[in-house]
Amino acid sequence: MKILIHTFGCQMNKLDSELVAEALVAAGHEIVADEAEANAILFNTCSVRDHAEQRVLSRIAHLRARKKAEPDLRLGVMGCMAQRLARELFDKAPHLDLVCGTRKFPQIAELLEQSFAGPVLAVEEESLTAPGTLDAHGRSLFSGIQAYISIMRGCNNFCTYCIVPYVRGREESRPIAAVVGEARALVSRGAKEITLLGQNVDAYGKDIGSSLAELLREVDKVEDFVRMRFVTSHPKDITEELVKTVAALPRVCNHFHMPAQSGSTKMLKAMNRGYTREEYDRRLEIIAKHCPGALVTSDFIVGFPDEADEDHEQSVELIKAAKFQNSYVFKYSPRPGTVAEKKLVDNAPEEVKKQRNHELLSAQEEVNCARSASLVGSTQEIMVEGISRRDKTRMTGRTSNNLICVFPAPEDAEALVGKLVTLKINACGALTLIGELQSR
Ligand code: 5AD
Ligand code: SF4
Numbered sequence: 001m002k003i004l005i006h007t008f009g010c011q012m013n014k015l016d017s018e019l020v021a022e023a024l025v026a027a028g029h030e031i032v033a034d035e036a037e038a039n040a041i042l043f044n045t046c047s048v049r050d051h052a053e054q055r056v057l058s059r060i061a062h063l064r065a066r067k068k069a070e071p072d073l074r075l076g077v078m079g080c081m082a083q084r085l086a087r088e089l090f091d092k093a094p095h096l097d098l099v100c101g102t103r104k105f106p107q108i109a110e111l112l113e114q115s116f117a118g119p120v121l122a123v124e125e126e127s128l129t130a131p132g133t134l135d136a137h138g139r140s141l142f143s144g145i146q147a148y149i150s151i152m153r154g155c156n157n158f159c160t161y162c163i164v165p166y167v168r169g170r171e172e173s174r175p176i177a178a179v180v181g182e183a184r185a186l187v188s189r190g191a192k193e194i195t196l197l198g199q200n201v202d203a204y205g206k207d208i209g210s211s212l213a214e215l216l217r218e219v220d221k222v223e224d225f226v227r228m229r230f231v232t233s234h235p236k237d238i239t240e241e242l243v244k245t246v247a248a249l250p251r252v253c254n255h256f257h258m259p260a261q262s263g264s265t266k267m268l269k270a271m272n273r274g275y276t277r278e279e280y281d282r283r284l285e286i287i288a289k290h291c292p293g294a295l296v297t298s299d300f301i302v303g304f305p306d307e308a309d310e311d312h313e314q315s316v317e318l319i320k321a322a323k324f325q326n327s328y329v330f331k332y333s334p335r336p337g338t339v340a341e342k343k344l345v346d347n348a349p350e351e352v353k354k355q356r357n358h359e360l361l362s363a364q365e366e367v368n369c370a371r372s373a374s375l376v377g378s379t380q381e382i383m384v385e386g387i388s389r390r391d392k393t394r395m396t397g398r399t400s401n402n403l404i405c406v407f408p409a410p411e412d413a414e415a416l417v418g419k420l421v422t423l424k425i426n427a428c429g430a431l432t433l434i435g436e437l438q439s440r
Contacts, residue, residue, distance in 0.1 A: 001029045001030070001039050001040045001112070002030050002032045002037055002039050002040070003021075003029050003031055003032065003038060003112075004033065004037075004040070005020060005031065006041065006042070007044045008052055009044075011197055011231070012150065012199070013045075013079060015149075015197060016044060016105060016150075017044045018142070021141055022141050023105070023106065023108055024109055025141060026109075027110075031141075039070075039072065040073070040074035041074070042074075042077075042108075043056050043078065043081075044078050044079045045078065045079045045080055045082065046081070047080035048163060048164065048333075049331075050334075057092060060075065060077070067095040068095075074098065074112055075095060075096050075098070076096065076097060076112065077100070078101075078102075078104075078108070079100075079101075080164075082123060083101040084166065084167050086125070087099075090119060096119065097115040097119055098115045098120045099119075099122065099123060100120075100123075101122060102168055104122040104123065107122065138185060139186055139189065140189075142189045142190075143189070143190065144190070144191075145190060145191060145192040146192070146193045147183075147191035149179055149183060149195070149196055150174065150198065151212075151215060151230075152172060152174060152203070152204050153198070154170045154171045154172050155168060155170075155199040156171045156200075156203070157200060157234065157274065158339070159271050159273055160271050160338060160339040160340040161301060161340045162335070163338060166338070168199065171207060172207065173204050173205050173210070175208065176210060179196070179219060180218050180222060183219050183225070184222050187222055187223075187225045190418075191225055192225055192226040193229065193385075194219065194227070195228075195229040196212075196215070196216075196228070196231075197230075198231075198232070200234045201232060202234050202237035202242065203234065211241070213239070213244075213245040216228065216245050226251065226418060226420060227251055227253055227383055228251050228252050228253065231257040232257050232259065234274075235259075235273070235275050235280050236275045236279070238258060238286075240286055240290070243286050243290045243291055244290050247291045253400045253402065254294035254401045255295055255296075255325065255401050255402040256294065256295075256296045256297070257297045257298075258297070259298050260322075261273055261300060262314070262315050263311075263315040263319075264310070264311035264314040264315065265278070267304055267307055272339070277314065284296060284322055295324070295325035295401040295403070296324055296325060297324055297325045297326050297328075297402065298319075298322070298328070299328045299330065300329045300330070302315070302329060302330070302332065303332040303348030303356060303357075304332045305332070305340060305344035305345055305347055307356075312359070320366070320367060323367050325403065326364065326402075326431065329361055330357075331350075331353040331357055332348065332353065334346045368430040368431050372403075372433060375403075375425050376425055376427060377425065377426075378425050379423065379424055379438060380435065381421070382397035382398055382421060382422075383398065383420055384396075384416040384419055384420075384421055385397045385417070386417050388406055391406070392409075394409055395408075397421070403433055404431060405423055405425070405432070405435055406432055406434055408436065408437075410437060421437060422437075422438045422439050423436060423437060424436055
């Protein structure tokens, strides 16, 4: 079959789609990019907010006419929405052939085959601890310089708003040797930047007697890559040892994606985040102490039930005090089955959510503008990632602490991809530093 995979959601989903593609190609199928050419279309989905689910449902609804005209066209939903809604998806979209949950990815090729005999529902309901990873497949389809490796799956935290623990199951770390082996394979295919992925990477190894710090040291033994990153860090699990390890390993980037979600202890408690505002501030201090120059990126939720103006103000104040590299702000979206959805009332009007969303983003923008302006005139080392998608005459890359930089593409642009270069910064936008090549 010619199969197209549409991916929604986080980096983990993008990686899962790559691994599913890998499994499908191993079974003799072909991956295509053009929907018209495809005779199977799979949606890898996200359930974190209602909006993400609605988008997928409308895309699927649009395919109804084509499915009618082409009954052999395979339509499948996989990932978080498949896990969450299971059979219900067939009610919402009766023209679907396959619903494949997060723990059934490895069987995807077989399931697709079976669907010619009738709709297939493959969702692990009993135990989300059943082995379900796609580790068995290689990474033969990988190309480019930025590679992702899943180091663990699932989440044990049950933040009250979050659907992830219900759709991704419990934390499960991959063995160090498997991660290192995958890093080697990716590097041999040209990877220069390796990003280790997990819902909560700081919990890595708890179930196998290891730690993220140890994993970083082991992956760092692999030669011939330039940089390593890891996401997402949970403030309650990030350790001093980890921060020191990041500082000690030059190839590990000085950047932590450590979502605060709120600046108010009252909200953090209601969210079951497992830390207070003071504890979050303490983590920032530890990072600043051992990794000077490191930047932290955060996520925030606005309009969580009972969030008062003063709670919101504390989030604004946190953004200004922490001077985050960036903040991603989300309007609270009740997820069916979560504690917040069952026990709390979604009592912030949409207008209030919008307003708070806007206020956090503008506080962050102020931080960004001030930082960017202060860096004009400085020299920055970046790893060149490629030609800028927005402006083909420019190249783009990032500093170790995740600042985006652009510079005019030289004639031998391709030769710079994946290399460390230094730039002299001479102008800026809020989130972009603009420079010229100083040395390579
Ligand atoms: N509503 C709004 N935002 C959410 N997030 C997770 N669940 C929800 C929800 N129910 C946000 C959190 C998390 C990011 C990936 O998505 O900020 O860090
Ligand atoms: Fe969701 Fe909290 Fe787990 Fe992150 S740590 S995936 S927000 S439950």
